Amino acid sequence: MDEYSKKVMALFKNPKNMGEVKNADGAGEAGNPVCGDVMRITIKVKDGRLADIKFKTMGCVAAIASSSMITELAKGKTIQEAMDITNMDVAKELGGLPNIKMHCSKLAADALRLAINDYQKRKKR
Ligand code: FES
Numbered sequence: 001m002d003e004y005s006k007k008v009m010a011l012f013k014n015p016k017n018m019g020e021v022k023n024a025d026g027a028g029e030a031g032n033p034v035c036g037d038v039m040r041i042t043i044k045v046k047d048g049r050l051a052d053i054k055f056k057t058m059g060c061v062a063a064i065a066s067s068s069m070i071t072e073l074a075k076g077k078t079i080q081e082a083m084d085i086t087n088m089d090v091a092k093e094l095g096g097l098p099n100i101k102m103h104c105s106k107l108a109a110d111a112l113r114l115a116i117n118d119y120q121k122r123k124k125r
Contacts (some may be wrong), residue, residue, distance in 0.1 A: 005095030010011040010064040015064055017071035019054045026122065028114025030107045037063045041111040042073070045119055048069070050074050050082050060113055062104035066090050083116055086110060101119070 024042035025036040037059030042051035052060075053075050055067035069090050074082040087105035091097045097105055 002098045002100075004061060004065075004098070004101075007093075007095040008062060010060045011068040011094070012063040014079070015055075015068040016106045017054045017068065017075070019050050019109055020056060026117075028064070028111045028113040028116070028118055028121030030110035030114060032103060032107055035060065035103075037099055037107060039063060039107045039111045041067070041108075041115045043074075043112075043115045043119060045079070049076060049078050051076075052116075053112075055108075059107070060101070060104060062094075063107060065094055066097075066105040066108040067111075069093050070105075070112055079119075081117060083113060085112065088118035 021044045025045045027044045029040045039059060042054050042057045043050050053071045055071050057067045059066050064103040073085050087109040090105040090108055091102060
């Protein structure tokens with residue numbers, strides 16, 4: 001496919017969970033040097049679950065829709081379940097992404113994983 005799905009456009013116009021979690025337990029940032037897009041995800045963990053998750057994205061339509069979708073998929077999940085969310089899951093839930101926009105969903109999956117890694121590192125300290 002080479003066009004954006006309705007879901008992508010809807011989330012781009014009305015993204016969910018935008019912003020920054022207050023007193024976050026973990027933060028992750030992922031960027032793509034080719035397109036220059038950057039994504040930041042912050043999480044709050046309670047009883048082993050992602051109690052809150054928000055994103056800040058400077059990027060394309062697909063990057064914003066992917067960020068919004070991954071926060072929706074991850075919210076309320078256990079750490080392990082959230083870790084297992086792949087960019088393919090994100091793309092599927094978005095009703096597909098154009099091939100050249102698949103990396104945008106990967107940015108979202110990477111930022112989430114980095115935020116969880118950060119949380120785990122902080123917990124060990
Ligand atoms: Fe690079 Fe969308 S074009 S994240």
